[in-house]
Amino acid sequence: MPFTTLRLSDRISLIQETGVANFMRCNIWHVRGREFDLVIDTGMGVSPLKDWILRESDRPLKAIVTHCHFDHSAGLHEFDCRLGHPAEAHILAHPSNPDVVYSGAWTEIDVIDPRQHPDFRREHFHVTPAPLTGYLDEGDVLDLGDAAYQILHLPGHSPGSIGLWDVKSKTLFSGDALYDGELLDNLYHSEKETYRRTLERIAGLGAETFHAGHYPSFGKEKMQEIVNLYLQGRMALTDVKSWYQEECASSADIYVPQDWSKAKRV
Ligand SMILES: [Zn+2]
Structure with missing residues (x-):
């Protein structure tokens, strides 16, 4: 199976790419709506994502x-409708490896499982150009007919990071602005002071589900814990290679997905 799908509710599913190291695999969220569905993030593109989603919708x-x-x-290039923040539109249209952070130590760790993807060569990896067909910025609303998501601009990790906020269900899709792991604030286009302000904003939103x-979803107590640790200088990833080695040492098989049964059900 190229992906696994975990249905968290009638509306929301989590799609995971298989054969990607569990500490690198981005969460792909499929959000079902009356008028249209959202696919939030698209992974590393090692298998066709759109076909997988079309099996269900x-x-x-x-x-x-x-x-x-x-x-x-x-995986963004597969889709006809491609939305993101204007601050990163030029990168998505012309995704050089350094611009998408595939450089340095990131190219020297085995993110992809050679047993499942024997043809993958990390030195040949690149992101296919995917020019945005529309922009999403602070205050925009995606109205699915039976749910609405407000766009939050959450810069710091990257200048065009966005989140999707459903005030009714108090649910935030936070991207890499906030997850339950060491946060990355030292990339070439990260800004630490901006990141702090973004985290303080997230902490004050009133969100209950993240x-x-x-990594797995979490609630507001865990959110506060992560934000507090970050603000105390104890939740930032500083060295990719030693982080990778620690992850390898703590797991018998880094490509076996985490225990998602702990993921918060909504
Ligand atoms: Zn990121």
């Missing part, structure tokens, strides 16, 4: 990237 699809990084944006860019 015959409604129009709007694909959204929370930001341009390679682990989120490599569907993040990586």
Whole structure:
């Protein structure tokens, strides 16, 4: 199976690429609506994502990237409707490897399982150009007919990071602005002070459920814990290679997905 789908509710499913290291695999969210569906983030593109989603839905699809990084944006080109923040539009249209953060240590770790994807060569990996067909910015609303998501601009991790906020269900799709793991604030286009302000904003939203860019979903107590740790300087990823080695050492098989039974049900 190229993907696994975990149905969290009638509206929301989590799609995971198989054969991608569990600490690198971005969460792909399929959100079903009356008028159209959303696909939030698109993974590393090692298998065709659109075909997988079309097996479950015959409604129009709007694909959204929370930001341009390679682990989120490599499947975007498959979709006809491609939405993201204007600050990263030029990167998505011309995705050089350094611009999508596929450079340095990120190219030297085995993100893809050679047993499942024997043809994958990390030195040949690149993100296919996927020019945006529309922009999403602060205050825009995606109205699915039976649910509405407000766009939040959440810069810091990257300049065009966005989140999708459903005030009715108090649910935030947070991308890489916030997940339950060490946060990345030292990339070439990260801004630490901006990131702090974004996290303080998220903490004050009143959200109760967080569907993040990586790792299992969580609630507001965990959110506050992560934000507090970050603000104390204890939740930032500093060295990719030692992080990778720790992840390998703590797991018998880094490509076996995490225990998602702990994922918050909504
Ligand atoms: Zn990222």
